[in-house]
Amino acid sequence: MRAVVQDVYGEADVLQLSDVDRPAPQPGEVLIRVVAAGVDPGVWHMMTGRPWAMRPVTGLRTPKIRVRGRDLAGVVEQAGAGVTAFRPGDEVFGTTSTGSFAEFATAPAGRIAAKPANLSFEQAAVVPVSGTTALQAIRDAAGVRAGQRVLVVGAGGGVGSFVVQLAVAAGAEVTGVCGAAKAERVRSLGAADVLDYRTEEVDARGPVFDVIVDIAGNRRLSLLRRALTPRGTLVLIGGEARGTTLLGGMSRPWIAAPLSSMFSGQRLVGMIAKENADDLRALGELIEAGTLRPAVERAFPLARAAEAVRQVGAGHAAGKLVVTI
Incomplete structure (x- = not known):
């Protein structure tokens, strides 16, 4: 599959579009065909490896997870062992454990929820984090x-x-x-x-x-x-x-x-926020009631994901940026 990866910490030029193996869902996870991925400041921190205090978790010298991105919205491709709440074809949004700037990603079932019916995939992808x-x-x-x-x-x-x-x-x-x-x-x-x-x-x-x-x-x-x-x-x-x-x-x-x-x-x-499905469902209810609406400023194709991360890192984004797959 195509994915935006990095092998060293640095600025946005370390991000490269590459072919990598498709992840497989572990027990309690689902495999999602990613349609859109949100770009939040956390992506910039993961890319640069700053601040240093995060490196014991993200990787001391190089990133433990090569694929960038956390937010996603897409369609369930496969449910892992023990997952009963989701089935193939379900439209979902949430956060991934393998990186969302990719054609496929896995996510723990406890960190995704049904996509609000009144949102596009691009709008839903900027909500989770x-x-x-x-x-x-x-x-x-x-x-x-x-x-x-x-x-x-x-x-x-x-x-x-x-x-x-x-x-x-x-x-x-x-x-x-x-x-x-x-x-x-x-x-x-x-x-x-x-x-x-x-x-x-x-x-x-x-x-x-x-x-x-x-x-x-x-x-x-x-x-x-x-x-x-x-x-x-x-x-x-x-x-x-x-x-x-x-x-x-x-x-x-x-x-x-x-x-x-x-x-x-x-x-x-x-x-520091704790990502969980209950809050995603609460946000979904507010969105479907018209109380909350995502503010998407601009969408970038996967090949230009580095440009989106660069813009967020510079603090120039008004509202949310999204990468479309």
């Missing part, structure tokens, strides 16, 4: 309630677009932080207000937000806390722009947030 992250941030980490004021830093990106919609669905008044070019799209997702980070800092209005969800990761915690009410909640999702060589942006949620929470009535939560 970013949608699950946003759902767990709003529902679990922040516990957003009706009437709260929520600030979303990085509202114009892939995860941010889902966070805005889910906070609005919870009954919150949402302010999105993004550049002027993305402002109208963020408003179209339900944000009541948009703050242009080039002309106004997040703390300019004082401590008025009950919840801040920071996806961009390029502001000091002290600045974010100045925009938060005394008993408010700050949710940190990764962080691309600051941090140590060892931990990268994850130094903020793993180290800084727990320490900061010890000396304040504010609650600082660092989170």
Whole structure:
């Protein structure tokens, strides 16, 4: 089968379109004919091998998994031993264990769900990682309630677009932080207000937000806390722009947030999403009800997957990018 692979860590030029063996489903897995694959920042991290703290899992010197990509949407080709919930021909979406930038991929049955009927494969492919992250941030980490004021830093990106919609669905008044070019799209997702980070800092209005969800990761915690009410909640999702060589942006949620929470009535939560079928089904229900809609900016053919990853790594994507197989 055709797949986008890498044999060394590096920038997007290490990605190559190649012929590789088709994976076989293990017990508890399904083989999926991939129709579309989402491109999220995690793909860039896996490609570069940064931060270094992830290498014991991904491979110390070279990637353990050669094929890139995690999100996918496609059609079940074969069910492995013990799988009863899916059969050949089922349309599904979720995350793979073998890489989704390929004609075929395997996925644990516990990390896929039926594709929402009102989405194309391209739209469904961008939901799993970013949608699950946003759902767990709003529902679990922040516990957003009706009437709260929520600030979303990085509202114009892939995860941010889902966070805005889910906070609005919870009954919150949402302010999105993004550049002027993305402002109208963020408003179209339900944000009541948009703050242009080039002309106004997040703390300019004082401590008025009950919840801040920071996806961009390029502001000091002290600045974010100045925009938060005394008993408010700050949710940190990764962080691309600051941090140590060892931990990268994850130094903020793993180290800084727990320490900061010890000396304040504010609650600082660092989170890493846990991929699971239950949350995929919850997202599917919201999508089919019209409450949530994926924002796909652009589709790339498999041969140009490196270009898509390069664009995401540079932070230039407005909404989600997808690779079509």
